[in-house]
Every structure is written in structure tokens, then in C-alpha cells.
Amino acid sequence: MRAGLEAKLGIPVSYLNDGNAGALWGHFHIFGASTVATSISAIIGTGLGGGVIVDGRVVTGRKGFGGELGHVLIPYQSIPGIEGMKPVCNCGREGDLEALCSLTAIDKTLLPYFLQRYPDHELAKAGPGAAKKVRGMAERGDPMCREIFRVQANALGLFFDEMVNTFDPDALIVGGGAIETSPEFQEWFIGQIRAGMPVQRVEQADIPIRVMPNGDTAGARGAAIEALKLARARAKAA
Numbered sequence: 001m002r003a004g005l006e007a008k009l010g011i012p013v014s015y016l017n018d019g020n021a022g023a024l025w026g027h028f029h030i031f032g033a034s035t036v037a038t039s040i041s042a043i044i045g046t047g048l049g050g051g052v053i054v055d056g057r058v059v060t061g062r063k064g065f066g067g068e069l070g071h072v073l074i075p076y077q078s079i080p081g082i083e084g085m086k087p088v089c090n091c092g093r094e095g096d097l098e099a100l101c102s103l104t105a106i107d108k109t110l111l112p113y114f115l116q117r118y119p120d121h122e123l124a125k126a127g128p129g130a131a132k133k134v135r136g137m138a139e140r141g142d143p144m145c146r147e148i149f150r151v152q153a154n155a156l157g158l159f160f161d162e163m164v165n166t167f168d169p170d171a172l173i174v175g176g177g178a179i180e181t182s183p184e185f186q187e188w189f190i191g192q193i194r195a196g197m198p199v200q201r202v203e204q205a206d207i208p209i210r211v212m213p214n215g216d217t218a219g220a221r222g223a224a225i226e227a228l229k230l231a232r233a234r235a236k237a238a
């Protein structure tokens with residue numbers, strides 16, 4: 001597809017999936033065009049996208065499936081307060097990151113689970129679309145909705161811990177609709193991510209967790225950076 005479009009347009013064409021493109025923007029926003037920094041981005045939307053940037057380059061992998069962070073399994077059973085929960089992802093895995101940390105996870109797993117504990121909660125009668133109301137209610141302090149976001153943040157903490165031990169990154173970045181909220185809620189959410197991480201070794205305990213800037217436009221911005229890199233590389237080679 002890329003080669004075909006390139007032939008039609010007569011200019012270099014690059015391709016990144018939306019998660020990887022967003023990750024590249026988050027990385028660039030913090031580190032600029034540095035070619036030595038490494039970052040991991042998790043973007044919580046309908047699913048869980050994201051990307052791994054090593055030494056300034058997006059890890060796309062052999063067939064473009066690099067950075068499919070949502071389908072990485074996490075030891076979710078260690079998250080407090082979710083005894084008996086069976087989080088199953090659309091991909092068929094039980095207990096991957098997306099199965100806990102996505103809007104789909106709220107809809108399919110977290111909300112039904114917590115409504116058993118809060119049967120009189122107003123979302124019990126909200127029907128389809130209830131999942132979309134959870135974030136706003138969590139932000140306003142609703143205890144059940146806060147619990148749902150606490151579980152998501154703890155899940156992300158377990159995942160980030162795996163990434164810390166795999167990459168020893170310069171930054172962990174979290175973005176997406178889930179965290180397009182007030183700074184107060186973002187701060188609380190990041191605190192809950194940290195609370196979900198196993199004890200870190202001293203050398204890594206200060207790895208920052210940052211919020212992805214520019215919301216929905218992060219992917220478009222990252223794609224533009226990737227295109228610019230390609231155009232420069234081609235110009236240099238010519």
C-alpha cells in the first residue's frame with residue numbers, strides 16, 4: 001500500500017500505526033530529536049495503543065506489530081480488590097493490558113464487576129454507553145468509578161514495571177481519552193500507576209511518568225515527524 005501510494009504521489013510515503021505515531025510524538029515532545037533517549041508510551045482509548053521508542057526510533061518490528069502493548073500479559077491477579085475477575089481481551093488473551101486498561105475493558109469487564117458491589121449505583125440503570133460516563137464520574141469523585149480507574153492505573157503500573165526491566169527507559173508516557181482530564185485527576189492517576197508498580201530498584205525509581213501532550217492530535221503530530229525523518233533520509237541518500 002505504501003509503495004503504491006508513493007508511486008502515485010511521487011513523494012516519500014511513511015506508515016505508522018496510530019499508537020506508534022502517538023508514542024513518537026510523546027517522545028519528541030519530551031526529548032526533541034535526541035537519538036539516545038528511550039521511552040514507552042501507553043495510550044488508553046477504546047483499546048490500548050502505544051509504542052516503544054528506542055534511541056529515538058520507533059520499534060515497528062518485523063511485520064509492523066512492534067509496540068502492540070495492549071496484548072502484553074500482566075500479572076493482574078496481584079491487583080488488590082479484583083478477586084474473581086476474569087478480564088478477557090478481544091484478542092482472546094486473558095489478563096493482557098488492554099483487557100484491563102481500555103474503554104472496552106470498562107464496558108465488558110470492570111463496570112459489570114464493580115456494579116455487583118454497587119448494585120444501586122446510577123450506572124446500573126444507564127444501559128449501553130454507561131462505560132463512557134465512568135471517566136467523568138471518576139473525575140468528580142464517584143467512589144465506584146474511582147475504583148475502576150484505580151484498577152486501570154494499577155494494571156498500567158504492572159505493565160510499566162515490565163517495561164522498566166526490559167528497556168530501562170528515560171520516560172514512561174501515558175495518554176489517551178482516559179487521562180484527558182483535569183490536572184488533579186491526572187496527578188491522582190499517575191500516583192495510582194506508581195502505587196501499582198512493584199518496588200523499583202533505586203537506580204530506576206526516578207524514571208518519570210508523563211502525560212502525553214496534545215490529546216487526540218498526538219498521532220497526527222507523530223506521523224508528521226516520521227514523514228519528515230524519511231524525507232530527510234531520502235534527501236541525504238540522493
Ligand SMILES: [Zn+2]
Pocket residue numbers: 070071072089090091092093096098099
Ligand atoms: Zn489482547
